[in-house]
Amino acid sequence: MIELKNSSSPDKIVIVGGGFTGLFTGINLIEKGFDNVVVFEEHKTIGEPRHCAGLVSEKALKMFNLYEDDFIVNVVTRARFFSPSGICFEVEGEKAVVIDRVLFDKFLAEKFESLGGRIVYKRVDRLCFIDNAVKGVYLDGDKYCEANLVVDCEGVHSGCRILSMTGVSPPETLLHATQFDIENAFVDDVSHVELHFGREIAPGFFLWLIPLDEKNVRIGVASSDIYKRPPDLLWKFMKHGIRRDMFTIANVKYRFGGLIVASGPIRKTYMSGFLAVGDVAGQVKPTTGGGIFTGGVCSLAAAQAVAWAHDYGEYSEKTLSKYEILWRHILGREFKYMLLARKLLLKMRDHEIDELFKAIRDSGICDRVGRKGDMDLQFRTFMEFIRSPRVTLKILKIMLRRQ
Ligand SMILES: Cc1cc2nc3c(=O)[nH]c(=O)nc-3n(C[C@H](O)[C@H](O)[C@H](O)COP(=O)(O)OP(=O)(O)OC[C@H]3O[C@@H](n4cnc5c(N)ncnc54)[C@H](O)[C@@H]3O)c2cc1C
Incomplete structure (x- = not known):
């Protein structure tokens, strides 16, 4: 220094x-x-x-010399990614913490x-x-x-x-986001976060579920479609989404939101x-x-x-x-690749997200992505995903498709 x-x-x-x-x-x-x-x-x-969901990698906090137990709410080690029709792949690896902002x-x-x-x-x-x-x-x-x-x-x-x-x-690009802190939810596993994708679920972004403990969960969504407002998307997901069983007796304890920078x-x-x-x-x-x-x-x-x-x-x-x-x-390189990944997301139709997630799940790369990938330096994660020819082909097909 x-x-x-x-x-x-x-x-x-x-x-x-x-x-x-x-x-x-x-x-x-x-x-x-x-x-x-x-x-x-x-x-x-x-x-x-x-306004923040408070999810950050443990290593980032330690690198900044800002790690203290006092504001850590939960520790998660796995992320599950869901396609619009519920096809799921899981990445286990890096420790992330949920902090009280x-x-x-x-x-x-x-x-x-x-x-x-x-x-x-x-x-x-x-x-x-x-x-x-x-x-x-x-x-x-x-x-x-x-x-x-x-x-x-x-x-x-x-x-x-x-x-x-x-x-x-x-x-x-600023996306409107809303989050609910939910109590009395049925949280089956406090060590994983969920990300749900799809134009009906979260147009232009994704919906996230972050467990706070066995009964409390933070659910949030951002939307790039002005006609699909984040609070409406959250209610719809809680009532009709594939995880609706979590919310049968749940109630919203706290509601907040903000603007997510996506450009x-x-x-x-x-x-x-x-x-x-x-x-x-x-x-x-x-x-x-x-x-x-x-x-x-x-x-x-x-x-x-x-x-x-x-x-x-x-x-x-x-x-x-x-x-x-x-x-x-x-x-610089990180931003370049993250913007590319975002471009891919914006282009994908729901059936293409299904196909891509199926290819990722079936290609057996998730273990390696978990071990070698990085939630902060996502270029590495991106490179691990495209090690699978099947996944690369799917991505290329989507990127090269005319609108
Ligand atoms: C819904 C949502 C969820 C998020 N979740 C995560 C997450 O899980 N993990 C993560 O890493 N990041 C997350 N973020 C992003 C994260 O919150 C921000 O990147 C982070 O807080 C850094 O923000 P900042 O300090 O640059 O700006 P801000 O946090 O917005 O702080 C700016 C401050 O400046 C003050 N201010 C503004 N104008 C003036 C003025 N003229 N005079 C004096 N004061 C002024 C404001 O009052 C405010 O306190 C999320 C953001 C949103 C919106």
Whole structure:
């Protein structure tokens, strides 16, 4: 790990947004030696409103040095994938944990503050530009806060307002998602998550079932079809879907949702005095909507690039461009293949998903995919799937089919 040449720096860094990427970037910057890091959060409480399903690989949390038992709700080791007609294949391998996102974000906030960071519960209204460089932010009520660097971690729920002021377009595809936390469900196995695919079940995405314990399950869905609303899809699945037996006496304890970024990274994530990190930068897996691993990696890259820029003596467009070079170097190929997988999903008709899942199930590759694949670095998983000629042929047939 490279730290600052002079072990600390008084340069003021403003972070817009106290979600996962904002707080984690703050922690990483302080650990690099920046003493004056302020996070502005528009809500009164960290971690709320909730939107995340909270599924993340154990190794990602350990890699980020953020693993604590306190916010782990459940541990899962298997994923079952269901086609529209119920053809299922199972992949067993990597350990994933279900985290309580409110507790997790509060843990991050405490860690950030204990290191000397400051959280100010105020909304950033706009950026201040001088000579095409970002020099600070205006808060609600027109109060001005000067900064050597502004890191935009505003997420996508507020319409990417701050990012748009730099002239860069925000992520193109945002899918509406809804989740229900269900109690009194019949959960037969707490160690596996389920993913259900199909144009009637989850158009343009998938429906997920994440067990919290023997009686509680989180069910969620995202949809790219404005006429098939996520809450309606969830009710339909619970009443008529192939897992309806789970829900005969169940009731919805908590209902929440949000916007899933599904179009991959935005075109440019830096300018003079400014970086964009996390959901707002589209640094979310387009296949699953997971942003903790990708956002975390980009937070680390941002802190590294800011330290380099500091040592170079300026937070200019040129020095900060290293941030983009770094995160694209680590994740560029991953995003490329995940976008390809998403393109495949969008193209598939229901009977083609059935055929593909049957080919995967019958080809006997699932064990190997479980051992060699990776839920975060999905290029590897993709390569394991296409080791089977039968699966590759099916994929090619779908990709080459005219609309
Ligand atoms: C339904 C759903 C399920 C998901 N499930 C998973 C999952 O299982 N696993 C996974 O890895 N990822 C999941 N994700 C993605 C994950 O939640 C995000 O990638 C992650 O939380 C990182 O978000 P962020 O910090 O970039 O943005 P956010 O979490 O949106 O945080 C942005 C913060 O900025 C604040 N803010 C915005 N504008 C301003 C402003 N102008 N001034 C001050 N504050 C501002 C907001 O209030 C917010 O607190 C899911 C997302 C959704 C929508």
